[in-house]
Amino acid sequence: MARVVVDVMLKPEILDPQGQAVQRALPRLGFQGISDVRQGKRFELEVDGPVDDAALARIHELAETFLANTVIEDFVVKVEDAEGSEKVAGAAK
Amino acid sequence: MARVVVDVMLKPEILDPQGQAVQRALPRLGFQGISDVRQGKRFELEVDGPVDDAALARIHELAETFLANTVIEDFVVKVEDAEGSEKVAGAAK
Numbered sequence: 001m002a003r004v005v006v007d008v009m010l011k012p013e014i015l016d017p018q019g020q021a022v023q024r025a026l027p028r029l030g031f032q033g034i035s036d037v038r039q040g041k042r043f044e045l046e047v048d049g050p051v052d053d054a055a056l057a058r059i060h061e062l063a064e065t066f067l068a069n070t071v072i073e074d075f076v077v078k079v080e081d082a083e084g085s086e087k088v089a090g091a092a093k
Numbered sequence: 094m095a096r097v098v099v100d101v102m103l104k105p106e107i108l109d110p111q112g113q114a115v116q117r118a119l120p121r122l123g124f125q126g127i128s129d130v131r132q133g134k135r136f137e138l139e140v141d142g143p144v145d146d147a148a149l150a151r152i153h154e155l156a157e158t159f160l161a162n163t164v165i166e167d168f169v170v171k172v173e174d175a176e177g178s179e180k181v182a183g184a185a186k
Binding site (some may be wrong): 025029031043045046047058078 | 131
């Protein structure tokens with residue numbers, strides 16, 4: 001079983017009050033040197049069968065129609081390897 | 094400026110109703126072959142200066158104390174490269 005990750009983030013031009021709240025709190029908590037924070041959603045999908053181009057195309061469609069609101073959000077589809085590192089397989093910006 | 098990503102997910106033993114709702118809706122919407130979905134949070138941090146071991150240690154501490162609730166959540170710190178792919182730099186499970 002393979003894991004595909006869909007990251008959904010607000011588009012850069014959309015205000016992100018959650019991220020701003022985190023970023024403003026950091027210096028107060030003693031963490032310097034972080035100039036921007038944006039917060040988004042991460043979906044981990046366990047895929048039955050092989051993660052081939054057809055499966056990735058389906059997941060791209062799923063992300064576009066169902067997981068992300070593409071008016072205000074960008075999404076990236078990534079394939080996770082055994083170590084947990086992730087490679088981009090497709091994106092919509 | 095470099096980007097470090099902190100992914101925060103509910104621990105596997107914690108029920109994830111958001112992810113379940115997504116997973117149950119998929120067959121109805123015509124998407125088969127996804128056996129599990131889990132939903133979590135993604136934080137994108139823009140770091141001033143180099144992302145060296147000291148910076149990553151600080152971000153690990155920040156994630157542990159502030160971004161994740163380690164009683165119920167795991168987190169992973171990742172460094173993003175120019176193509177958007179991500180390499181694991183540290184994790185707390």
